[in-house]
Amino acid sequence: MVKQERAARTRRALVRAAAEVFASEGFALASLSAISRRAGVSNGALHFHFENKKALADAVRQEASDSLARVTGLAEDSGDALQALVGATHGLMGLVADDTVVRAGFELCSDPAHGRDGALRRQWQTWVEATLARAERDGLLAEGATSDRLAPAVVAATVGFEVLGARDPRWLSGERVAGFWELVLPGIAVDAAAVGFLPKKAAGQSG
Template identity: 75%
Template sequence: MVKQERAARTRQALIRAGAEVFTEEGFTLASLATISRRAGVSRGALHFHFENKKVLADAVVEEAATAVARMTGEAEGAGDALAALVAATHGLMGKLADDTVVRAGFELSGGPVRGTDAALRRQWQSWVEGTLERAERDGLLADGTSSERAAPAIVAATVGFEVLGARDPEWLSGERMARFWELMLPRLAAATR
């Protein structure tokens, strides 16, 4: 049991160190030697857990996807579908600002250098679309607004905040999100709300 716990801690340390180095240096320039040093483990330990840099990057993306799924699940407890949507966008920006693994996961997920297919952004898009469909079924959307029309705007804006926030953290601030929703909610929510 102690060996398993130690192996799990080492794996987590490598994922976190990988996320930090990928964020700082980019996937191409990041070296496994730097990552193992940052994690405080030998290169042999790194190779025990991850065959190569791509496999480590995939683990960072997977860990980020799990964190985003957990966060959106928690946001669904915020109330109705529109409240969940607002809470989740705030939650995502908070994660991007504070959680290196989530930030690196998004950067790695859509990186043309790695030839990946933006799975993490698709996961977010799918959740936003599903939540807006639920809001529409529940009669929460304004007259003339459909989930099909609203989802691209919400997804594009939040992904834009994510991309811009990678270089300027102000884009990820709660204040920036609050202003976004002050603009969007009156156009999105039914007048009875």
């Protein structure tokens, strides 16, 4: 049992180290020895847990995907579908700001050396579409605003904040994200005044 715990801890350290090296050098130039060195383990320990660099990237993406699912799940508990949407965008930016694994997971989405799989952004897009569809069914959207029309704009804006924020963290601030919602919500919500634009601490937002 102690052995298993140690193995799990080593694996976590390797995933975090891989994310840090991917984020600073990109997938193509990241070397396995830089990753094991940063994790403070031997090359042999790295190979015990991960067959190759691709397997490390898959683990980064999986951990980022779990964090994203946690944030959207928390947001769903914070109120109706529109409040959940606002809360989840704040939570997402908080994750990108604070969690290297999430930041690296999103960057792998458009890294040509890693096949530009786009998986994590697609997970976010699917959740936004489903949540806006729920808002529509629950009668929260203003006349003429349909989830099909809104979802691409919301997905594009949030992906833009995430991409710009990877270079300059000011793009991830609660104020900037709130500014987007203040701009968009009055036009799409039956009752925009009922929705809080600012981050909820519960959604994992830091600033």
